[in-house]
Amino acid sequence: MSAKSEQAIALRKSGMNCAQSVACAFAEYVDVDQDTILAATQALGAGIGATMEGTCGAITGATVILGLMGKEGTRAENMKKAGELVKKFKEQNGSVTCRELKGKDTGKVLRSCPDCIMDAAGMLEEILKEQA
Numbered sequence: 001m002s003a004k005s006e007q008a009i010a011l012r013k014s015g016m017n018c019a020q021s022v023a024c025a026f027a028e029y030v031d032v033d034q035d036t037i038l039a040a041t042q043a044l045g046a047g048i049g050a051t052m053e054g055t056c057g058a059i060t061g062a063t064v065i066l067g068l069m070g071k072e073g074t075r076a077e078n079m080k081k082a083g084e085l086v087k088k089f090k091e092q093n094g095s096v097t098c099r100e101l102k103g104k105d106t107g108k109v110l111r112s113c114p115d116c117i118m119d120a121a122g123m124l125e126e127i128l129k130e131q132a
Contacts, residue, residue: 001118008058008121009114017045018057018113022120023064029128030068040064047098056098058113058120059089065124081131085123092119 008025012018019041027034041061048054063082090096093111101116103109111119 002122002125004125005118005121008117012114012117017042018117019044019061019064020057021117022058022061022124025121026062026065026124026128030065032068037064052099052102052104054098055086055096056089056101056116056120058116059086059096062120062124066127081127085120085127088123089119 004025008021011024012021016024016038020038023037023041024034027037030037032040041057041064043049044060044064045057046052047056048060054060062085066078066082066085069078086096093101093116095101095110099105101110102113
């Protein structure tokens with residue numbers, strides 16, 4: 001498990017939602033204070049708006065960081081990175097939708113929240129290492 005994954009999981013255990021946990025673990029990479037990141041990601045947890053119908057919060061938190069890094073690349077480059085992240089996450093876990101990952105309709109959990117956080121943070125860390 002990567003250092004950023006461990007940090008993101010610790011943040012989740014401290015009470016942050018999945019999106020906040022991932023985004024705040026990478027706050028040092030963007031020119032935005034943690035309070036702003038917390039506010040910007042507060043409605044992205046539990047599949048956006050706590051409905052579990054939308055995209056996994058861990059993935060949305062990671063893509064928020066890629067978006068905030070926009071100054072370092074073009075929009076097209078950052079959109080491509082976000083698309084690659086989402087694709088890789090879906091290939092690994094079978095879905096990017098919170099409800100499906102948690103098995104709400106099937107009873108079969110594809111991936112737990114801590115595991116989704118670990119995956120999203122690890123994948124984002126890989127992207128940032130490649131970029132450096």
